[in-house]
Amino acid sequence: MSWPKLTLPTAQDVHAAAGRLRGVAHHTPVLRSSAADKMLGAQVFFKCENLQRTGAFKFRGAYNALAQFTPEQRERGVLTFSAGNHAQAIALAARMLDMPALVVMPNDALSSKIAATRAYGAQVVTYDPLTEDREAISHKLSQERGMTLVPPSDHFDVVAGQGTAALELVEEVPRLDALFVGVGGGGLLAGSLLATKAALPLCRVYGVEPEVANDGQQSLAAGQIVEIALPRSTIADGARATSLAPLAFDIIQQGAEGIVTASDLQLMQSLRFFAERMKLVVEPTGALALAGALHGGCDLHGARVGIIISGGNVDLPRYARFLAD
Numbered sequence: 001m002s003w004p005k006l007t008l009p010t011a012q013d014v015h016a017a018a019g020r021l022r023g024v025a026h027h028t029p030v031l032r033s034s035a036a037d038k039m040l041g042a043q044v045f046f047k048c049e050n051l052q053r054t055g056a057f058k059f060r061g062a063y064n065a066l067a068q069f070t071p072e073q074r075e076r077g078v079l080t081f082s083a084g085n086h087a088q089a090i091a092l093a094a095r096m097l098d099m100p101a102l103v104v105m106p107n108d109a110l111s112s113k114i115a116a117t118r119a120y121g122a123q124v125v126t127y128d129p130l131t132e133d134r135e136a137i138s139h140k141l142s143q144e145r146g147m148t149l150v151p152p153s154d155h156f157d158v159v160a161g162q163g164t165a166a167l168e169l170v171e172e173v174p175r176l177d178a179l180f181v182g183v184g185g186g187g188l189l190a191g192s193l194l195a196t197k198a199a200l201p202l203c204r205v206y207g208v209e210p211e212v213a214n215d216g217q218q219s220l221a222a223g224q225i226v227e228i229a230l231p232r233s234t235i236a237d238g239a240r241a242t243s244l245a246p247l248a249f250d251i252i253q254q255g256a257e258g259i260v261t262a263s264d265l266q267l268m269q270s271l272r273f274f275a276e277r278m279k280l281v282v283e284p285t286g287a288l289a290l291a292g293a294l295h296g297g298c299d300l301h302g303a304r305v306g307i308i309i310s311g312g313n314v315d316l317p318r319y320a321r322f323l324a325d
């Protein structure tokens with residue numbers, strides 16, 4: 001399979017993406033919390049991508065990719081596979097750029113995410129994740145319909161676009177010592193590394209995975225991409241990827257300080273912290289970065305720490321249970 005560009009994106013590509021997103025994506029706020037500073041014994045800066053368009057940073061990468069389609073590609077439209085936030089992001093970006101969108105989603109995706117994707121105007125095709133292969137289905141549909149496939153992480157322009165959240169953070173907050181980023185396929189971590197390391201070579205950048213989906217951590221230890229069985233038992237539904245995307249892995253291997261993990265219980269505690277102390281609605285996957293900073297065993301004493309709150313798309317009844325438990 002061949003993507004439009006085979007080389008790795010650089011910090012320059014993140015800057016170019018930021019130019020395309022200006023006035024299109026929200027420049028999300030950076031919030032402080034004295035309670036968080038106290039808990040971590042550090043100065044903490046939260047980049048609030050839960051307040052991004054479509055409720056997650058994914059809009060950045062999706063729009064950056066679709067904005068570069070040729071007129072022929074635009075006419076045929078875009079196709080992707082995603083359990084949720086990338087789906088919504090592609091759907092909205094396609095609508096803004098006036099092109100058709102088709103999204104292949106697992107039939108056990110949160111109904112709120114399927115409904116939101118349809119509401120943004122995309123056509124949704126569901127599949128059974130236990131018996132069917134989403135990439136095979138996507139490639140077949142893409143060939144049949146002539147639609148361009150834009151996967152969630154393994155794409156040059158998607159990775160470059162995801163990096164613009166960290167770029168805004170390091171431009172706004174001088175001298176970060178550490179940055180924490182949730183990890184699924186690794187696009188956000190890879191993009192964040194490009195943006196951060198160019199501006200602050202000494203900043204330690206950590207990925208955070210769910211405990212039961214620590215394929216990225218295993219991959220760094222092994223020096224090659226490790227694929228795990230589909231984890232069904234984490235509340236972090238946006239980070240259930242079974243392996244890092246190859247494009248992301250190369251960048252992560254070169255630059256990341258490490259990948260730490262967080263348990264479901266720690267994610268729930270972080271959700272409650274965001275709701276109670278910061279008045280923020282955060283989805284379980286969006287709380288990975290804080291949970292990893294708190295429980296990942298990294299020395300942050302006295303440091304200036306960036307935390308990307310990556311998304312806020314909750315299923316309300318489920319979210320209410322997490323807060324009540």
Ligand SMILES: *Cc1c(COP(=O)(O)O)cnc(C)c1O
Pocket residue numbers: 056058085086152153162182183184185186187188189238239241283285286310311312
């Ligand atoms: C997709 C997603 C992630 C993980 O991003 P990757 O680029 O797949 O590593 C983290 N948090 C939220 C809210 C997401 O939607």
